Amino acid sequence: xxxxxxxxxxxxxxxxxxxxxxxxxxxxxxxxxxxxxxxxxxxxxxxxxxxxxxxxxxxxxxxxxxxxxxxxxxxxxxxxxxxxxxxxxxxxxxxxxxxxxxxxxxxxxxxxxxxxxxxxxxxxxxxxxxxxxxxxxxxxxxxxxxxxxxxxxxxxxxxxxxxxxxxxxxxxxxxxxxxxxxxxxxxxxxxxxxxxxxxxxxxxxxxxxxxxxxxxxxxxxxxxxxxxxxxxxxxxxxxxxxxxxxxxxxxxxxxxxxxxxxxxxxxxxxxxxxxxxxxxxxxxxxxxxxxxxxxxxxxxxxxxxxxxxxxxxxxxxxxxxxxxxxxxxxxxxxxxxxxxxxxxxxxxxxxxxxxxxxxxxxxxxxxxxxxxxxxxxxxxxxxxxxxxxxxxxxxxxxxxxxxxxxxxxxxxxxxxxxxxxxxxxxxxxxxxxxxxxxxxxxxxxxxxxxxxxxxxxxxxxxxxxxxxxxxxxxxxxxxxxxxxxxxxxxxxxxxxxxxxxxxxxxxxxxxxxxxxxxxxxxxxxxxxxxxxxxxxxxxxxxxxxxxxxxxxxxxxxxxxxxxxxxxxxxxxxxxxxxxxxxxxxxxxxxxxxxxxxxxxxxxxxxxxxxxxxxxxxx
Numbered sequence: 026x027x028x029x030x031x032x033x034x035x036x037x038x039x040x041x042x043x044x045x046x047x048x049x050x051x052x053x054x055x056x057x058x059x060x061x062x063x064x065x066x067x068x069x070x071x072x073x074x075x076x077x078x079x080x081x082x083x084x085x086x087x088x089x090x091x092x093x094x095x096x097x098x099x100x101x102x103x104x105x106x107x108x109x110x111x112x113x114x115x116x117x118x119x120x121x122x123x124x125x126x127x128x129x130x131x132x133x134x135x136x137x138x139x140x141x142x143x144x145x146x147x148x149x150x151x152x153x154x155x156x157x158x159x160x161x162x163x164x165x166x167x168x169x170x171x172x173x174x175x176x177x178x179x180x181x182x183x184x185x186x187x188x189x190x191x192x193x194x195x196x197x198x199x200x201x202x203x204x205x206x207x208x209x210x211x212x213x214x215x216x217x218x219x220x221x222x223x224x225x226x227x228x229x230x231x232x233x234x235x236x237x238x239x240x241x242x243x244x245x246x247x248x249x250x251x252x253x254x255x256x257x258x259x260x261x262x263x264x265x266x267x268x269x270x271x272x273x274x275x276x277x278x279x280x281x282x283x284x285x286x287x288x289x290x291x292x293x294x295x296x297x298x299x300x301x302x303x304x305x306x307x308x309x310x311x312x313x314x315x316x317x318x319x320x321x322x323x324x325x326x327x328x329x330x331x332x333x334x335x336x337x338x339x340x341x342x343x344x345x346x347x348x349x350x351x352x353x354x355x356x357x358x359x360x361x362x363x364x365x366x367x368x369x370x371x372x373x374x375x376x377x378x379x380x381x382x383x384x385x386x387x388x389x390x391x392x393x394x395x396x397x398x399x400x401x402x403x404x405x406x407x408x409x410x411x412x413x414x415x416x417x418x419x420x421x422x423x424x425x426x427x428x429x430x431x432x433x434x435x436x437x438x439x440x441x442x443x444x445x446x447x448x449x450x451x452x453x454x455x456x457x458x459x460x461x462x463x464x465x466x467x468x469x470x471x472x473x474x475x476x477x478x479x480x481x482x483x484x485x486x487x488x489x490x491x492x493x494x495x496x497x498x499x500x501x502x503x504x505x506x507x508x509x510x511x512x513x514x515x516x517x518x519x520x521x522x523x524x525x526x527x528x529x530x531x532x533x534x535x536x537x538x539x540x541x542x543x544x545x546x547x548x549x550x551x552x553x554x555x556x557x558x559x560x561x562x563x564x565x566x567x568x569x570x571x572x573x574x575x576x577x578x579x580x581x582x583x584x585x586x587x588x589x590x591x592x593x594x595x596x597x598x599x600x601x602x603x604x605x606x607x608x609x610x611x612x613x614x615x616x617x618x619x620x621x622x623x624x625x626x627x628x629x630x631x632x633x634x635x636x637x638x639x640x641x642x643x
Contacts, residue, residue, distance in 0.1 A: 055083045058237050062183055063226035066218050069203035071112035076220060077104045084237050089244030090176060091279075093168045101144060106157045113193055116201045119152040121160070123191030123215070131169070133179035133241065142167070152196070171241045179241055183234045189218040211482065246279030250336040252344060257330070259318040259348035261355075261387050272314040272344060274332060276306040283335040287314055289346075291328030296320050297346055299330060320350030356416075357386035358444040360452060365438070367426040367456030368505060369494060371467055375427040380438065380452060382411055383419045390414040391443040395422055397454075399436035404429055405454050407438060428458025459494070466495045470602060472508070474637035478611065480630045481515035485530055491538065491639065495598055500542040502598075506552055508532035515627065526624075528574070529560040535583045546595035548605065553583040558617060561624065573618035581615045586635060602639040609633050 064076045079102040088094065113121065124143075131138040144164035151158055171179075192214045193201040200214040209215040222234065253273045262268045276282035284303035298319060303312035320326050330344040361381045370376045384390040392411040399405075404427055411420035428434055438452040470491045477484050488511070493504035515526045533555040540550030557579040562571050588607040590596050596603035613629040614621055 055085050058082055058084045060236055061230065061232060062234070062236075063223040063230065063232075064187060064220040065223045066109075066187075066189065066220040068109065068112055068218055069207045069216060070115065071108050074105070074107035074109045074112075075223065075226070076106060076109075078102070079104070080236065085239050087240040087242050088171065089242050090171055090173050091244055091246050093170045099142060099144065099164055101162045103160045103162065104157050105160065110151065110154045110156060110158060113151060113201075114154070116193065116203075117195045118193035118201050119150065119196045120148045120194045121151055121191060122146065122148045122194075123189060125187055125189045125220075127187030127220075128184035129236075130182045130184060131179060132182060133175050134177045135174040136171075136179065138169075140167070148194075173243065175241045176243055177241060178238055180238050181236045183222070183236055185222040185234070187220040187222075189220060190215045191218060192216075247338075248276055248280040248282035248334075248336055249278030250282055250332070250334050250339055250342060251275040251277045252332060252342050254344055256345040256347070257316060259346070261349045261351050262318055262320055263354060263387075264321050264323065264350050264352055267317050267319045268348070269315055269317045272316060272330065273311050274303055274306070274314065275311040276308060278336075279308055281308070282306045284312065285333040285335065286331075287333075288331045289316075289328050290331050291346075293326040294328045296326040296348070296350070297328050297330075316346065318346070318348045320348060323350055323352050325349055351387070354388035355386045356384055356388045356390035356414075356442070356444050358390055358440075358442050358447055358450065359383040359385055360440070360450060362452075364453045365424060365455070367454070368492060369457045369459045370426055370428050371494075372428050372430060372458045372460060374467065375425050376456070376467075378424045378426070380422040380424065381419050382414060382422065382440065384414040384416050386444070387416055389416070392420070392440065393443065394439070394441040396439050397436050398439060399454075401434040402436045404434055404456075404458075405436040405438075424454065426454070426456040428456060431458045431460050433457050466598075468493045468495060468598060469642045470639040471642055472506075472637055472639055474605075474635065476635040477633060478513070478515060478628060479632040479634075481526075481627050483513045483515035485511050485513035487511060487635075487637065489532075490642075493538075493598075495542070502540055502542070504538040504540075504550075506534050506538045506554070508534075508554070525563065527562045528558050531557040531559060533557060533579070540588070542596060542598060546597065547590045548588075548596035548598075548603065549590075550588045550605070551585065552588070553585050555579045555583055556611070558614065558624075561617065561620075573620045573624060575616065575618065578614060578617035578621075580612045582612045584609055584611060588635070588637070596639075598641070600641070602641045605635075605637040605639065607635050609635065 059079070059081045062078045062080065064078065065073045066076050067073050081100045126141065128139055131140060142164055144162035146160055146162045149160055190209060195201060203216045207216040209217060227233065257270050259268045259270065274284065283305050287299060287301050287303060289297050289299055296319060298317045299314055301312065301314040303314065306312060314330065316330060325347065327345070327347045330346055332342045334340060361383070365378050365380065367376050367378060382392065391413055395407060395409050395411060397405050397407050406425045406427070407422055409420065409422040411422065414420050422438065424438070434456045436454045438454055440450045440452070441448060470493065472487065472489045472491055474487045475484050476487060487508060489506070489508040491504045491506050493502050495502040511530045513528055513530060515528065535553040535555065538550055538552040540548060542548050558574045559576060559578065560571065561574040586607050586609040588605040591604055591606050594604060610631045611629050611633050613625040617624055
């Protein structure tokens with residue numbers, strides 16, 4: 026038996042419930058279905074004991090192709106028999122709760138589909154029980170839709186194996202400990218039980234693992250229009266010239282789709298023209314509409330491509346169209362970054378940086394001059410390879426800061442070009458000269474590692490750099506920490522089901538990282554940062570949907586992390602570097618949307634760990 030994480034809930038009988046997804050959603054000729062299935066379950070202390078699962082639901086005798094079954098409620102009464110009550114009484118258990126997973130198969134033409142359905146059960150009182158007892162489980166099913174390839178009889182089979190994850194509690198509320206071999210290592214309250222279908226009892230009672238059979242029937246599917254473009258953006262086009270794009274119209278339905286008309290409407294309809302070969306589309310067929318943007322003058326142009334058809338659900342589909350009419354090709358200069366900070370640099374040494382010049386326009390960008398000016402211009406040097414920059418190309422300006430004395434320094438990088446909108450662009454450059462009188466040494470370290478979020482059972486990869494200033498005499502240092510954006514997958518409980526949440530993660534340092542390299546070259550450090558979640562998605566039935574995040578989604582206060590060399594290891598600041606480990610508390614999140622409170626339940630908390638490796642960049 027392999028321990029694993031389970032929802033704390035009832036017997037979540039996937040094997041028994043799969044069939045029921047075909048019921049009570051309005052499917053034709055639904056009939057009551059009831060069946061008993063027999064299992065042998067291996068428990069702590071008492072070994073194998075019988076369990077009978079009585080399944081009740083409504084299922085269709087037939088269902089049409091393309092008809093969604095919808096969700097419905099499944100009712101299962103699991104009767105624990107034999108000496109089960111004695112085993113629980115022996116350890117002083119007064120209540121029981123739990124969950125289960127088992128397998129089932131929906132089988133038919135071109136179909137062999139396993140399904141899982143969660144079932145919920147409240148805490149069940151077993152105090153004073155002296156014989157078989159019932160656990161009544163209910164749950165909502167997913168929806169199924171069948172295709173033409175599935176037409177014919179479909180059988181629902183209950184598979185032989187089922188795994189239970191249960192919690193037995195004493196009168197004082199504490200859980201019963203059956204020994205570590207029986208318990209889930211990730212949820213120590215849960216003990217794990219394997220069940221196997223009891224074929225002897227199945228035969229004695231004249232039943233098989235076939236729960237129900239129904240027929241999938243062919244149903245005429247309406248015509249359905251599908252347009253492959255939501256919008257057309259023609260970008261910049263010189264007046265008097267043209268640009269063409271193509272829209273494809275398809276019929277994804279089952280009946281012929283009539284295209285009644287294609288036209289252009291809107292304020293600037295005359296700037297666009299369309300031609301098409303669309304009449305009637307059989308199932309699976311498509312046609313194309315060629316749209317030409319033919320602007321005159323100068324300025325933004327917009328209109329709508331209007332497609333009319335006999336699709337009963339979407340008789341009119343509109344595609345937004347836009348473009349920019351320009352008198353002639355123009356360059357458009359961009360710079361990255363828009364300002365440069367060199368940080369602290371020891372007097373007499375240098376630090377390099379760079380600025381990238383790009384061209385987002387339609388004509389070549391000519392860089393006519395690059396120069397450095399300002400109060401401290403002599404301490405900032407530039408060199409570049411920028412002359413003519415083609416559209417969508419870049420060039421680089423290399424920068425070097427060499428402070429001649431202590432204190433704040435500033436200068437301006439001036440870029441002159443043929444960009445009519447920005448012929449002169451200034452980029453601020455700053456830096457601070459610091460004394461080397463205390464034998465300060467500047468070091469840059471490449472950072473790699475990971476952090477484990479305890480409550481969410483998730484790991485996040487970490488990478489970045491640390492620029493440190495080390496006082497060799499005292500061992501003290503200050504550092505600027507820069508962590509790269511990352512991402513992680515986490516398991517959180519949504520309703521009665523564990524779902525996967527995928528999050529984009531960013532780090533915003535607060536102040537400098539400080540620390541000391543002490544006796545035995547043992548490093549200790551403290552750093553603070555906000556952790557931000559700009560995007561959070563959850564997976565429901567295999568589909569990833571956005572549920573929160575945003576520019577303001579972050580921890581409500583800075584995360585404070587204490588780091589140290591692992592026990593028995595040392596840190597070589599000027600040689601091999603070394604490793605750091607630590608633990609920290611994760612504050613609650615704020616401004617993350619409607620599910621902020623849910624995210625905090627499974628993110629905020631203590632016991633989170635971090636492991637880093639620092640590699641000097643000598």
